[in-house]
Amino acid sequence: MTREASAPEVFCVVDCANKLGEVPVWDVGEQALYWVDIEGCLLQRFHPGSGETRTWRLPERVASLALRVAGGIVLALASGFAFFDPKTGAIERLAAPEADKPSNRFNDGKCDRRGRFWAGTMDDSLKNRTGGLYRLDPDLSCTTMEEGIGISNSLAWSPDDRTFYFADTLIRTIFAYDFDLEHGAIANRRVFTDCTGQPGNPDGSTIDAQGFLWNAQWDGWRLVRYAPDGRVDRIVPLPVQKPTSCMFGGPDLSTLYVTSAIWDLSTEALKQQPHAGGILALDVGVRGLPEPRFAG
Numbered sequence: 001m002t003r004e005a006s007a008p009e010v011f012c013v014v015d016c017a018n019k020l021g022e023v024p025v026w027d028v029g030e031q032a033l034y035w036v037d038i039e040g041c042l043l044q045r046f047h048p049g050s051g052e053t054r055t056w057r058l059p060e061r062v063a064s065l066a067l068r069v070a071g072g073i074v075l076a077l078a079s080g081f082a083f084f085d086p087k088t089g090a091i092e093r094l095a096a097p098e099a100d101k102p103s104n105r106f107n108d109g110k111c112d113r114r115g116r117f118w119a120g121t122m123d124d125s126l127k128n129r130t131g132g133l134y135r136l137d138p139d140l141s142c143t144t145m146e147e148g149i150g151i152s153n154s155l156a157w158s159p160d161d162r163t164f165y166f167a168d169t170l171i172r173t174i175f176a177y178d179f180d181l182e183h184g185a186i187a188n189r190r191v192f193t194d195c196t197g198q199p200g201n202p203d204g205s206t207i208d209a210q211g212f213l214w215n216a217q218w219d220g221w222r223l224v225r226y227a228p229d230g231r232v233d234r235i236v237p238l239p240v241q242k243p244t245s246c247m248f249g250g251p252d253l254s255t256l257y258v259t260s261a262i263w264d265l266s267t268e269a270l271k272q273q274p275h276a277g278g279i280l281a282l283d284v285g286v287r288g289l290p291e292p293r294f295a296g
Helices: 267-272
Strands: 010-014 021-027 032-037 042-047 052-057 062-067 073-077 080-084 091-093 104-111 117-123 131-136 142-149 152-157 163-168 173-180 185-194 201-207 213-218 222-226 232-237 243-249 255-260 279-282
Touching: 010 042, 021 062, 021 104, 032 062, 042 062, 062 117, 073 104, 073 117, 104 152, 117 142, 117 152, 131 152, 152 213, 163 201, 173 201, 213 255, 222 243
Parallel strands: 021 243, 062 104, 152 201, 201 243
Antiparallel strands: 010 279, 021 032, 021 255, 032 042, 042 052, 062 073, 073 080, 080 091, 104 117, 117 131, 131 142, 152 163, 163 173, 173 185, 201 213, 213 222, 213 243, 222 232, 243 255, 255 279
16 A cells, blocks of 8 residues: 655755755765765765765766765766766766767766666757666776666665666656676566656665665655555655655665755746755655665
């Protein structure tokens, strides 16, 4: 049964008004949350303990990130993969697998539990299925994993590493794949959930410790928790129209942080959702899992 009653209280913890806030990543060591504003070319960091927020402006749009075992950050910039040192601001360009597709850009990305960074691309006009999914290995080799994607989103892995989740927002579908952790391979793509006819579109996701997928739904004013069989387990309403992604953080990984976007909202619409583009935090009664780091 889908549960909507007794919705948790939602707090805006960073009122940053991002045009396209995305991909929250919790750093267990720093006890801090990293995220980006894609359209603002910003990498951002919030430390709940001190209340401090830092921002780094990058030379192009930045779509997603992962923390590195060696220190620093690996980024999916709009044009390709790069290392970033937040202490010095230095950027080291890596692979650019779609250099021949100037109308595409990178979008969502995450690390698997062997420290490989996966990131997908999208058609910047939001019309064509010209995007793909790429795997950046610790040796910095780059492998094409999927093609014919409109808008890559919702990368996540089940706690037992047997299932990989990946969405094409353009066709409003989240897919599940069999996942081979040892080799970083995916197979047997099938529909996990089709959001056609539902409020909103599937955007970024995270997995909780019970193996349920939490998905932020763009234009849906909500988060949806899906059971491993694709059943809608719970719907959590939000005070913003365009939530973009989510991740568990806090000392015991029990705070669910949600990024959001202003995007194309009118002045009148923003009056009804003053925290649009901010970072929301809520307690949904379950815990998350530590986010893996890039091993390269």
